[in-house]
Each structure stands twice: as C-alpha cells, then as structure tokens.
Amino acid sequence: xxxxxxxxxxxxxxxxxxxxxxxxxxxxxxxxxxxxxxxxxxxxxxxxxxxxxxxxxxxxxxxxxxxxxxxxxxxxxxxxxxxxxxxxxxxxxxxxxxxxxxxxxxxxxxxxxxxxxxxxxxxxxxxxxxxxxxxxxxxxxxxxxxxxxxxxxxxxxxxxxxxxxxxxxxxxxxxxxxxxxxxxxxxxxxxxxxxxxxxxxxxxxxxxxxxxxxxxxxxxxxxxxxxxxxxxxxxxxxxxxxxxxxxxxxxxxxxxxxxxxxxxxxxxxxxxxxxxxxxxxxxxxxxxxxxxxxxxxxxxxxxxxxxxxxxxxxxxxxxxxxxxxxxxxxxxxxxxxxxxxxxxxxxxxxxxxxxxxxxxxxxxxxxx
Amino acid sequence: xxxxxxxxxxxxxxxxxxxxxxxxxxxxxxxxxxxxxxxxxxxxxxxxxxxxxxxxxxxxxxxxxxxxxxxxxxxxxxxxxxxxxxxxxxxxxxxxxxxxxxxxxxxxxxxxxxxxxxxxxxxxxxxxxxxxxxxxxxxxxxxxxxxxxxxxxxxxxxxxxxxxxxxxxxxxxxxxxxxxxxxxxxxxxxxxxxxxxxxxxxxxxxxxxxxxxxxxxxxxxxxxxxxxxxxxxxxxxxxxxxxxxxxxxxxxxxxxxxxxxxxxxxxxxxxxxxxxxxxxxxxxxxxxxxxxxxxxxxxxxxxxxxxxxxxxxxxxxxxxxxxxxxxxxxxxxxxxxxxxxxxxxxxxxxxxxxxxxxxxxxxxxxxx
Numbered sequence: 030x031x032x033x034x035x036x037x038x039x040x041x042x043x044x045x046x047x048x049x050x051x052x053x054x055x056x057x058x059x060x061x062x063x064x065x066x067x068x069x070x071x072x073x074x075x076x077x078x079x080x081x082x083x084x085x086x087x088x089x090x091x092x093x094x095x096x097x098x099x100x101x102x103x104x105x106x107x108x109x110x111x112x113x114x115x116x117x118x119x120x121x122x123x124x125x126x127x128x129x130x131x132x133x134x135x136x137x138x139x140x141x142x143x144x145x146x147x148x149x150x151x152x153x154x155x156x157x158x159x160x161x162x163x164x165x166x167x168x169x170x171x172x173x174x175x176x177x178x179x180x181x182x183x184x185x186x187x188x189x190x191x192x193x194x195x196x197x198x199x200x201x202x203x204x205x206x207x208x209x210x211x212x213x214x215x216x217x218x219x220x221x222x223x224x225x226x227x228x229x230x231x232x233x234x235x236x237x238x239x240x241x242x243x244x245x246x247x248x249x250x251x252x253x254x255x256x257x258x259x260x261x262x263x264x265x266x267x268x269x270x271x272x273x274x275x276x277x278x279x280x281x282x283x284x285x286x287x288x289x290x291x292x293x294x295x296x297x298x299x300x301x302x303x304x305x306x307x308x309x310x311x312x313x314x315x316x317x318x319x320x321x322x323x324x325x326x327x328x329x330x331x332x333x334x335x336x337x338x339x340x341x342x343x344x345x346x347x348x349x350x351x352x353x354x355x356x357x358x359x360x361x362x363x364x365x366x367x368x369x370x371x372x373x374x375x376x377x378x379x380x381x382x383x384x385x386x387x388x389x390x391x392x393x394x395x396x397x
Numbered sequence: 398x399x400x401x402x403x404x405x406x407x408x409x410x411x412x413x414x415x416x417x418x419x420x421x422x423x424x425x426x427x428x429x430x431x432x433x434x435x436x437x438x439x440x441x442x443x444x445x446x447x448x449x450x451x452x453x454x455x456x457x458x459x460x461x462x463x464x465x466x467x468x469x470x471x472x473x474x475x476x477x478x479x480x481x482x483x484x485x486x487x488x489x490x491x492x493x494x495x496x497x498x499x500x501x502x503x504x505x506x507x508x509x510x511x512x513x514x515x516x517x518x519x520x521x522x523x524x525x526x527x528x529x530x531x532x533x534x535x536x537x538x539x540x541x542x543x544x545x546x547x548x549x550x551x552x553x554x555x556x557x558x559x560x561x562x563x564x565x566x567x568x569x570x571x572x573x574x575x576x577x578x579x580x581x582x583x584x585x586x587x588x589x590x591x592x593x594x595x596x597x598x599x600x601x602x603x604x605x606x607x608x609x610x611x612x613x614x615x616x617x618x619x620x621x622x623x624x625x626x627x628x629x630x631x632x633x634x635x636x637x638x639x640x641x642x643x644x645x646x647x648x649x650x651x652x653x654x655x656x657x658x659x660x661x662x663x664x665x666x667x668x669x670x671x672x673x674x675x676x677x678x679x680x681x682x683x684x685x686x687x688x689x690x691x692x693x694x695x696x697x698x699x700x701x702x703x704x705x706x707x708x709x710x711x712x713x714x715x716x717x718x719x720x721x722x723x724x725x726x727x728x729x730x731x732x733x734x735x736x737x738x739x740x741x742x743x744x745x746x747x748x749x750x751x752x753x754x755x756x757x758x759x760x761x762x763x764x765x
Contacts, residue, residue: 067719068712074723075707097690097715105693105711113707322465325473339443339481343473344436347465351435354722355442 043289091126107167302360312396411657459494475535670728680764
C-alpha cells in the first residue's frame, strides 16, 4: 500500500529527499501537488500534467462530496477513472473547506453541521462519513477529518479543536479499511506550540502512514509558521512523510523543505494564472502590464516549459486583454511547471549535498 | 505563391476534391477552417490544432486591427509568429464585422466610418487600409474588403453593396502587393440571383486567386442559400478555389461541397462547445443534460479524438456544472475534430466515387 524511504538527509538542515511509493506510482520527495479541487487541475488535462511531470495531485473531498457526489464517482470506478488520471491522488478531508467555505451551522464532538456553499443544502459530516466518502473516491492517500481553528483564535478554541481533531483521527483510523489507500493524520494547534506538541504526539502514537501539518498559512506571520514547523520537525518520526497543507509560495516551499517537509499542495500557481500572474526565476510578473505589450520574449527566459518554448509575453498579454481562455491555460501550465521544476531543483540540491547553496542562491535572486 | 489543383470531380454533383498549395503547406480540399478570431482558436493551442489535423485557420482582421493592432503583430514577425502557428492562415477583410459588430456610422464609396465595439473609438476603413492591415498581418490568404448588406434588405440596398464591393475589390487588387499572400474576391448580392450573377462576373473578370461567397447564412432560408450556391457554381471558374464564408453546420458543409465549394469557416464548433453542446454522429447533444450524469461513455462513441478516447460524458457534464474551463476546452477540441473528420470523410468519398452515398448515409443518420 505505501512505502516511504528517505534517500538523503541534508547535513545543514532538516531537508531530506526520498521516495514515496503508492498504488499509482513512485513520488520523488519533496514534492509539490497541484490542486484539482473539482476533479480537474483548472484548465489542464491529464496529459498536460504528465508532460509537466506531476506524480500526485490533490482533490477536494468537500467539493466532490457536494458535486457530483462520492457515489457517482464510485460508480465511475473511483476518482482516477472518473477524471482519467493514472498517477497518484491525495484527497483532503473536507475539514478546512467546511470551516472556510460553507456556512457553518454547528460543531459537536460527533461532527459538523453546515450548509453547502453551492445551493445552501444542509449536511452533516462525521469522521466516519468522511472516511466513507474518501474510500469511495479511492485516492491513494486519504486525510483524517480535522477541525481547523481560525486565525486568530483563543487558546481555548485552539485547544478544543486539537482535542476534537485527535478524537476524530482515532475514529477515522477505526473507520478506514482500504488497503490500497494510505491514511494521514493532521496536526492542529494553531500558533500555540504546546498545543501543536500535544497534537503531534497524540497522532504519532496512533501510528499513521504520514503526518500533515494543517491550519497554517491562514493569516499568521511567517515567523509563527516557521516556528511551528521547527517544532513539528523535532516531534515527527523520520521514517514517515510530512505534509504541509495549503502552502505553496516558492519561498515557503524552500522554508518548508528546510524544516523537514516532504509534501506540499497549493492552489496558488493556478489561481495566480487565472489572475494573469506568472512566476519567473526573479519573481512574479503581472503579464497584463503595458510593459509587456511588445515583449516577444517568453514568460521566463530560463524556463523550458511548453509555454515558454512557444509563446511570448506579448501574445499572452494580448490573450488576457482580449479575455481569451487560452491565456489562463498557458499561464496555469507555466506556473505549475515552475513549481515542479523548483522542487526538482531542490531534490537535486539535496542529493548533491548543496541544499543550502541552492536555498541561498534562489532566495537572493527571487524578488518577493 | 498559390496553386490549386482539382484532383477529382464527382460525377453526380459539383463536388470536387483538390489541393491548395500555399506558403505554409498543402491544404486538402474541401476544407473546414476553424476560426481564431483574436489570434487564438478559443481554448486550443497550436499543438491541439496540429493534432486534430488543421492545415488552415481563419483570423479576423477587424478584431486584430482593433486589438492588439496590426503594427504590433507586424513587429512580432506577422500573425504566424505572433500566435505560434506554422500552418496556413486566412484573414477575412473585416467587412462583415464592421457591419455586424461595430456601431456603424457612415458608409461612403471611399470607405466605412465606425466605432469600435471594444472602447467606442472612431475608425475609418478603406480598401487600401484593409490591404495594408492584411499585408501586415501576413496571412497566406487575404480577403478583399467588401460591403455585406443585411438580411433582409431591399434590392436597391443589395445593388449598392454589390457595386461598392466590386469597386473596392478593384482597389484592393491595386493595393495588394505581397507575393506570398493570395488575394480572394468576395461575391455579394444577398438573395438576388441577378445581383449575385453580376457580382460574380465582375470579380471573375478581375481574376482573383480565389472567390468567396459572402453574405450568406445571415438569416435567409436554406433554399435561398442553396439557390445562390447553385448559381455561383455555374459562374465561377473551375480551376480556382471557392470559399463559402461563415458556414459550418454539418448539413451545410455537405450541401456546400455538393455545390462545388472548396473552403468553409465557422465559429460554430467552438461556440457550441462554450455553450456545452457537442456534435455526435447522430446529432448534437446538450452535455449538461441530467441524462448524462452517470453516462460513462464518450461524447461520441464513433469518434477517436483525444477527448473521446479519454473522457466521459459524465465527467464533462460534471465540469460544465462546476463551471470548469476544462469542459469548454474538451468540447472545443472534440467539435473541431468532428468537423475535420467529416471533411476528411467527404474528401475520401469524392476520391472513391461515392460522395452521393456518403451524403445520403450521413443525412439519414444525423438528426438536425
């Protein structure tokens, strides 16, 4: 079902490279997972993603549960078959979305009552129900149902969320039975070190296939986030994959890897693309800017992706100005490729004992 | 610059197969040209179009003149280079768009005054100006600037438009000097046979590289359209390509070919796609329909395109319901492929002396 091997540990930081072996292939870590919220990485086909080199994508349980429903996807033969994707998939638990997207009605120890953000319909999700949904979706990695406290919140609120997350993790483990699907626990605790500590130890005791750090990048300072990552790095077992949820700026990927993170996901590359923004080696550019009207060079001169090999800034700017969908497609492709290449370079630097060198040279050149 | 060879004439109709040799490759005729209004066939890349088998696309002079402007495209090295397209391009003259999209201010024998549909800015297009624009765009085929009378219109209105179109065609011919670009004349005359007759003879006398039939499929009955095509078929030289502008339903492609047409263009396949409609061998389907919710078969079981090989009706319906751009991309790809395959089958049937057989079997199975 799942195997994880650390191949190389960096000498100057907690960075490590490894291999995560899942039902649908081998994932070289650290890895960036593009987000396919509604069973599609927005604007891109499966073939685009293979071409970019994507070994795993994330899909959102909350969205797929509401539309088209887990039963339809099960009937299609599971999510891989439904969306025509032959590599790995991770489904989140829906926890974060229930708390951030839906109209929340009530949280009890039993589960969460909420109204759908699509049609207002009433729903009740429990750890058992979420496990049922995720097992029907049939991803290679499923996440435990968690309570994600907002930022900022009081210590007491964060504490309640941690306790519930721990109890729900236990119920998820009991309700989970698919042998071809790995189950990860999610560490909560907001920005409170002792709660993060407690959450991590409780989950590690339950012995999950992997551990995620949830509830970060939700408004807290970079320093607060990095402090929590330093802490979890010291608490989590070295032989299990660590996944930092919802994080994905180039700088945070580097900072996360440095603190022992193996997996990341983020909607940023595709969301930025849809707003006309592209990553380049020296920072983000707003392609719509007049400065690019007659710039016939590629989005990023150092990039060798399909888009940069074939299309110019001037052309993509024209498409954006003209409201053409192709612009969003080309920029999505490039932005996802950019992060995948960044991770590839990070992995190589770890293997070649030069992670620190890579880290500093990237940080020096990249304008935030 | 341009060569056209009729390879085979059908014995029972005016259908013919041929080869049109242009600067950017050979086009097998009869051919369907997808429309890339703003220098993009909506949602598709150049590679998608090569894969589908597109040898020529149409781009709109009116749109490109207004945005990004012909000078920018010239600076990029022409339209092929600007949009990264290595096969052929035909640019229309902007005549039809000036009369249908812009706020028309005044038509004189000299040219047309109008306001841009984008920002209301004032413009004046003459035959000479249009030739300047089209030569800067640098397509393989350019169209003469014409006046397209509305439907319905009076005989006198249609007559004025024909006279102007003839006089503008002469001025276009004088102003056109690019040797790597073929210039086609456009026959007008609305639904009045004697005006179509006059228009055709006047243009033929000027000896253009090819002849287009404009101002059809604008509201007249099918019978009126087919009558005009029968007439132009009898008047146009057999050794020059004939192009029916803006026409592209499957049935009209067949009826056009039957009346000696070699080239077609139409926005329908991509426009229908953006409205969630797909062509199938037995007629159009509205993919959004609830009936397809759990239909895991391809859009068209007889189709071997990328989309039909990989994605189901249920999945594409889900994408449409969820507002995902990928749905529009997949349906655009399939619909363009469908028409390209239809033309391929038409060509083969002509070559194999079975156009009538193909015509009747298609018409019998396809629900309009």
